[in-house]
Structures are given as C-alpha cells and as structure tokens.
Amino acid sequence: TANMKLILIFGALIGASLCLETFVGHQVLRIKTKNEEEVKQLQLLESLEHLELDFWINPSAPALPVDVRIPAVSVQSVKAFLESQGIEYSILIEDLQDVLDREKQDMAESAQRQRSGSFDFGAYHTLDDINSELDHLASEYSFVEKIQIGESYEKRPLYVLKFSTGGSKRPAIWLDAGIHSREWVTQASALWIANKIASDYGTDASITSLLDRMDLFLLPVANPDGFVYTHTSNRMWRKTRSKIPGSICVGVDPNRNWDAGFGGPGASNKPCSDSYHGPSANSEVEVKSVVDFIKSHGNFKAFLTLHSYSQLLMYPYGYKCTRPDDYAELESLGRAAASSIRSLYGTTFQVGTICKTIYQASGGSIDWSYDNGIKYSFAFELRDTGRYGFLLPANQIIPAAKETWLGLKKIMEHVRD
Amino acid sequence: ELPPSHFPAARAAAVALGYLRYLRGGPGRGLELRALRRARRQDIDDVGHKYYLELELEDVLDKDRTVSCTAEVLYGLGSNSSAPDVQITVQGELSSTEEADKEFYNRIRSLEKELVAENIPDSHGNVPPELEPIHLLAWAASGYVIWQNSTENTKFHLAQVKHVKQLKRSDEDLQFDYMLLLHEMVSQEVIPWEVAVLWHPQRGARVCRD
DSSP states (O other): OHHHHHHHHHHHHHHHHHTOOSOTTOEEEEEEOOSHHHHHHHHHHHHOGGGOOEEEEOOOOTTSOEEEEEOHHHHHHHHHHHHHTTOEEEEEESOHHHHHHHHHHHHHHHHHHHHTTTOOTTSOOOHHHHHHHHHHHHHHOTTEEEEEEEEOTTOOEEEEEEEOOSSSSOOEEEEEEOSSTTOHHHHHHHHHHHHHHHHHTTTSHHHHHHHHHOEEEEESOSOHHHHHHHHHTOTTOOSOOOBOTTOSOBOOOGGGOSSSSTTSTTSBOOTTSTTBOOSSTTOSHHHHHHHHHHHHHOOEEEEEEEEESSOEEEESOSSSSSOOTTHHHHHHHHHHHHHHHHHHHOOOOEEEEHHHHTOOOSSOHHHHHHHTTOOEEEEEEESOSSSSTTSOOGGGHHHHHHHHHHHHHHHHHHHHO | OBOTTSHHHHHHHHHHHHHHHHHHOBTTBOEEEEEEEEEEEEEETTTEEEEEEEEEEEETTEEEEEEEEEEEEEEESSTTOOOOEEEEEEESOOOOOHHHHHHHHHHHHTOSSOOEEEEESOTTSOOOGGGHHHHHHHHHHHHHHHHHHOOTTOOEEEEEEEEEEEEOOSSSOEEEEEEEEEEETTTOOEEEEEEEEEEETTTEEEEEEO
C-alpha cells in the first residue's frame, strides 16, 4: 500500500502541473464497501487533498455506496489502488465532459423549442396546431401578418401569411401548399418555409433583399376540409369536400377546377372520380377565394404551388401540349432551381411542362396564373418517387422542406432581380 | 428516342420495375428506380408499342450501390389486351438476401398466432422495423399486380398496405393475404386491391390469387 500511495501522490503532482480546467476524461465511480476496514481506506483517500477527489457521496458506513468524481490524471491510479485493496467499484460516468456537453445541447434545443413555441417542424400536425403556429409566427414577427382570404366549403377559414416589410402593394409572390389534402409533406414544408423566411429576415442577405422589395403571400393549407378529412377519415383523400348535386360522391379536384382549359382532356366529368373537375370553373370556394384575392391585388409576379409526390418541377402548360411563350426562360429557371435542390442532398427533380412531364391535365392553377399574366408560374412535386409516396416519413419533412426552399429561393431571386 | 424525363418512358419503366420486383423482390430486397438513363420506343404494326429502357436500380436496404439493367416493355394493341410483355436483364449481381430471408422465415414460422397488421406505413409514414419485410413483400406482390394491369395510360405505385393477414399452411410456404392500396397517377385514383401471395426463401414470391 505504501507503493500505491506513492503512485497516487505522483499522479496528483502531474495533474496539478497540467492545470486541467475542463472535465474531459473525469470519471465518476460508485464504490461498494463491504466492511468498516474498506470505509476507512476510502476516508484515507478522501484526506489526500492533492488528488482533488470530489466525493458526491462521502464514505460513512459500509452499507452505503460512495460516489466520487476523479480527475482524469488520477483515474488509473485510484482504480489500481481500489483493485489492490479488493474494493469493488463500478463506473457511473465514463467521461463527465461528454455528459455536460450533451446536457448543454439538450438545454439549447429546449430553449429553441421554447422560443418557437414548441412547434416541431419535423412532425405532421393537425389543422388546429398549424393554425396556432400561424398565429405564433404572426405575433412574433412584425412583418408577418395572418390574413383570411375566404372560407372553405365547410366554413373553415383560409389563412394566408403575408410577409411584408412595407410599401403599398409591392410586387408579390404567391406560394400555396396542400391543395390536394393527402400530400402531407407540402403543408408541413410550407410551415417550415414560413418559419425559415421569418427568422432569416435581417440576417440572410437574399431573403432580406427579397422582402425589402417584394411581398410574399403563403397559403399553407389550401384545402382545409380535405386536410381534416385525411386526419379523421381517409388518409388518401385528395379533393375538396363539397356536395355535388345529383351525386352521392363528394368533392372536386381543386387542381382541375381553375379557369384554364376547364373541362378539357386530363380531367374527369364524373363526380366520383379523384380528378373530377367540378360543375364549372371556380365552383370550388377554395379556388375562387384565391382567384379573387390575386385578381384584386393585381400585382403578383410569381405563382408557386407545392404538391407531392414524384420530384418534379413543372411550368405551364398542362391543358395543352404546346410550349408557353416564355418556354426558354422558364425551362432555364426550372433547371437552375432543380440544380439548387440537388445541391443539398442529391435529390433529383425532373424539369418540364406539365403536359410532357406528367400528363395532360386541364383546369390547373399554374396554367390559370400564367394565362393571367403571372409569368413565373411553377408547380413542384416534392419527395419521394414512390417508395412512401403520400405517406412520407416525418423524418423527411425537414430535408424535403430545406431542399425545396433552395429551389423556391432560386426562382424568387430571379423574380426579384 | 424518348426523353427520360417525359412520362411515356417513365410509365414503361414503372412496369419494368413492377415486373422485376415480383421476380426478384421479397422480404429482404426492395428494388427502387435510381435513374432512367435512356429510353426508345418502337411502333410495331399490328402488334403494339415496344419500349427499350436502360435503368439504374438500387436496393432500398443497401443504397450505397446501384445495379444497371436493360428492359423491353411491349404494350399490346387494343384496350382489353393482356399484360404488357416484359423482358429484363440485370447487369451484375443483386446483393444476397439469404440471411435476411432465413431470419424472416424462421421468425414468422415461430409465431404463436398468425401475423395480422394494418396501415403499413401509417399516416405519418412510419413502418415498425419488424414489419418492414412484410412491407417489402407487399411491394413484390404489388409488382405483379402493376405488371399485369398497366397500359401506356397508367402509372401505378403501391400507396399503402391497408391490411395483411397471414394464413397458416401445412406445406413449407408462408402465405399472406394482402389488401393493398394502389395509387394510379394518371387518374389519381387510389384503388384497393386484394392479393394473396406465397413466399419461401428458395422459391421466392408467387401470387396465388389476384
């Protein structure tokens, strides 16, 4: 034991000379004493102040455990001492600094969650929770306002977030999500994007210059009735929930209901069909509300809409297979946006007109916006390509939102400039 | 020559992939299309349209590697023609699933009660790890259905396993009766489809009732 004590003293001198200040390599041992003799040995250890042992539970009686924090330099020698005395111990904490680092990170994340009102952007939410978060964003940022542009068929409010740093009817960008209710990654991504834009204004040069010159209108849940229905009854519901005269079937495909080649090929005239175009163009209040809002505003420069799935970035036309007048510019901008998307995680989006890329489809929103003078009209189909389809795992929401945002930003920057 | 980013080639690729999933997919292997490299179409008088495809595939359980393959998809003429004729050649080896297959087979055989499950994935996209092989076997079964029912005007994907029930058998095969939801992209319909499939580590998947 004399040798052991020499080793302990020697170890402590080295420790003192290195002047360690963090807890890297510090271990916390739990020592189980079997008798009074062993307790006495530990009390002797305690008295060696130069070891700088920090007893969390002091040695007192054989029945009670002794917890001690040991500085890194002394760990091996203390263990050797215990082993030579036949005293049992176990390691409570392998490296105290690791524990402290993780705790610090947990606290930072918790604080961040507190700040953002505990909204988990990486999870799917109900309509009520989404609307609460819209309120939260509007209250937290002076340049974000929640406005109501109309009501759904079942009388749910259609809420739009207006991002405006001033001016009077500045040139504006429109972004909507969830027009097809089962495409859950789109509503979820829209929320993340709203938070991203709001929190990055003032620090990100691109967003700041964008909002200093233009306004952004974001409709995260364009089809709230359908969305609620996907939560309560049928996860695969796509359409609105309007009653159709003369039919037992419910709902109209809101992206076949716009006044652009309405009723033409690529839409069904059967009420029970998932691509039913409805009795007439703009028959769906969810569509008419947006049309009226955009027309009365009169200064929209871009119309962007989010769908899923297939990983496509499309521009007009859908109702006809001829190229739009601005084909060259839209194709080029689309490719640039797809390139930005790919730069983050390697996700590839195909670029092209709706008609060539996916199918001929009449009555679509971006065809309407384009034919009404909004040149930069794009429709995104987000992740994935079919492995999960509409049922995209929640852990892909934020990656999908992040990459999509890069594509949207590329388009918005072009519009701004 | 067809642009790979346009839908005609994409639809033919989906048929080829469905066929291959049926032939080579199973509880331990889920084949997905990484990229469509090249596509050509040949119109054959009185016969139909034949697509020549160059595909790059990946196994969703082993995304670090890809495997190339070539496929020919012949859609017959007429609206009530039979299933498209598919020929497919895989260049190179698909990774072995022997261990995973054996483990799955033994696990299911040793269950006290027949397996029953529903909503795979669930609404939030979750698949419990022990049900992933059931999900992948459904993918293989859906491959058969997709191959048999595709035309140039359809593009099917498996949207969800609505329900699956294991049926005990006296022979060596495992049997699962699936209720699948198939998403048809052109009409946007989600169609329920019942399919019963047999599976065995050596014999692979066989649809016994569709």
